[in-house]
Amino acid sequence: MxxxxxxxxxxxxxxxxxxxxxxxxxxxxxxxxxxxxxxxxxxxxxxxxxxxxxxxxxxxxxxxxxxxxxxxxxxxxxxxxxxxxCSWDEFLCDGRHCLLLPALCDGIFDCADRTDEENCSQSQWDCGGSLSTLQGSLFSPSHPELYPGKTVCRWLISVPDGLTIQLQFNNFSLVSQRGCSYDYVEVHDSAGFGIASLMGRFCGSEIPPTLTSSGAQMTILFVANRVSNVGFFATYQALNSAEIECSSMELRCGDGKCVTFQWACDGWQDCSDGRDELDCPDIPVPESENPCHPLNVPLCQGLSYSLTVFPNLWVSLPEQPAANELLKGYKILQDLPCFPAMRPLLCALLVPSCSSDGGALQPCRSVCLNAMHLCLAQIEQLGLSWPFKCDHLPPRSQQPDCVIP
Structure with a gap:
């Protein structure tokens, strides 16, 4: 304290x-x-x-x-x-709130006193900008010479709807520091900033992986505290789904989406057409006398299912007491007015319903979408971001035995 x-x-x-x-x-x-x-x-x-x-x-x-x-x-x-x-790369508004500089003059009032959107007729940045061509490049100031210190650059790439953006770094050399707190490049899968949209923060001399957006916009942020290295040079191009190249460690879905092989045959449909769960080998399940056990986690009592199975391999929980202790730490969410909609989703994931063969059943996609619809705004007010990818869960039409708690 x-x-x-x-x-x-x-x-x-x-x-x-x-x-x-x-x-x-x-x-x-x-x-x-x-x-x-x-x-x-x-x-x-x-x-x-x-x-x-x-x-x-x-x-x-x-x-x-x-x-x-x-x-x-x-x-x-x-x-x-x-x-x-605030720090040099932050803006003070409302007398006590620090806002990242790239949020200034973005058309969104983040400050109650609206000072973040004042004087926007003047140029806010000596670097960065908006890119709308189907292909192009971006680079740190003075590249390939040393970039200046105390620098913040923001690029917004926007392409026509229906296309995605593939970003590739050709040169990359920034200060190397664990956590990348001094100099870094951030890539966001959106027109704004936030933990939910963050595709990666990078520093050091290792070239970042090729990144592909899920939609038609991508934001790149460059922050430099020190004068030290030559920075980066990157290129981008707009692609349709059929043009996206999957790596040797990825599987291509029917809609062109690339998913890692680690997601194949894991019981979750990551491809919209379910291709990642086709032709999976039959893996024998160890026999258990009583694979299904009565649900005894207090927070999850009274749901539509009463039997659960552990260990829960989805979130590495070995037994119900562990799940119970974990849920006790969610006081921050339990105080939200929308928590009755969030509770079934948390319970279905942390204390899964047991199937007739002793396996774990997934919650239906509608459970996640309903919770997101009712709780997203309230959660963002707490400074948190929505962590669940609802489209990874099956709709009732594809998997009738999914759970609606």
Missing amino acids: LEAGKGRRIQLKIQYLDVERYGFCLFDWLELRDGNTSSRYCGSVTPTTFISSSHWLQVQFVSDDHNEGIGFFAKYQMIEPSQGS
């Missing part, structure tokens, strides 16, 4: 983050509780500077028994309400 004097505030900057990421930060997380609101973080992308709304701030770090990261490092200071400040 961090506590300042009455009338003062706490300013905290997470400088390094390396915490196992899974969905809503299911297993390991760093949580900041500020009054009646809380923000939960995991993964490797550090959030913006945090300024409390009162004189206290609770910082909690939780991890399970699996070592999946180094953890976090943060610095804090006690300040007067008028002394709030």
